[in-house]
Amino acid sequence: MEREGRRGDIEKGAQVLSGQLGKTVQRLRKAYNLSLSELAEQSGVAKSIISQIERNETNPTLATIWRLSKALDVSIEGVLADTDDRPILQKQSRADTPLLVSNDGKVRLTIIGWIKTVEWLQWYEISAEPGGALESEGHQRGSVENLSVITGEAEVDVSGVVERVRAGETLRYRCDRPHVIRSVGDTTLQAVMVNIMKAAVLD
Numbered sequence: 197m198e199r200e201g202r203r204g205d206i207e208k209g210a211q212v213l214s215g216q217l218g219k220t221v222q223r224l225r226k227a228y229n230l231s232l233s234e235l236a237e238q239s240g241v242a243k244s245i246i247s248q249i250e251r252n253e254t255n256p257t258l259a260t261i262w263r264l265s266k267a268l269d270v271s272i273e274g275v276l277a278d279t280d281d282r283p284i285l286q287k288q289s290r291a292d293t294p295l296l297v298s299n300d301g302k303v304r305l306t307i308i309g310w311i312k313t314v315e316w317l318q319w320y321e322i323s324a325e326p327g328g329a330l331e332s333e334g335h336q337r338g339s340v341e342n343l344s345v346i347t348g349e350a351e352v353d354v355s356g357v358v359e360r361v362r363a364g365e366t367l368r369y370r371c372d373r374p375h376v377i378r379s380v381g382d383t384t385l386q387a388v389m390v391n392i393m394k395a396a397v398l399d
Contacts, residue, residue: 217261218252223311224268225250227294227318239267269294302328302379318391324348324379334373335393341371342390349381361387 225235225246236243241263248254249264256264270292294307306321322330326348343352344366352359353376354369360380361367369375371391379385 217256218250220311221246221264221268222250223314224270224294227307227309227311227314228268228296235264235267239263241267298328298330300328303330305330316393318393320389320391322377322385322387322389324350324377324385326379326382326384328385329376329378331376332371332374334375335371335391337372339370339372340392341369341375342392343367343369343377344388344390346386346388348379348383348385348387350385350387351378351380352376353378 232243232246236246241260245254245256245260249256296305302325304323308321309317309319324330343350343361345361345363347363350361352361352367352369355373359367
């Protein structure tokens, strides 16, 4: 009986948190550029359930939240702790920072941006071995990418227009069209990339 009561308290806690849960799941999904169908396939949670969660139309079980957290590569605490009364100082561990790795293992893209700003401002840490390339489709119209190289050398190709970027340099370019970042130096490319997703003007 005591165990059932404890389980009930946990479930009630999950229901209270469901208001911010939907926004958090949606922001994480968009950060990974995942469709509802893709997240459903990766998590094992039905597409209709994920859609209801994002619209705050259902109170998911902890099992469902756990599956989504695994698919989105973030701890369950990270999914549930998105409250408005947290202190301004927020530290995120390396283990809880989403990381994307290319199929050949040469490019690692770490999502270091704030989830709350993902719809209009994103920033990433890029690590690419020589020969590694990060290929991207065009983002929304007017979007601008800012690539700051820390070490190594990058070649940025925006729809056939190519520019080299060396350590200490920053390149800004429209990213609302297909673009590729290649590591072309003899050493590993380390860079920070900031994406302004709302319409921006380049003089």
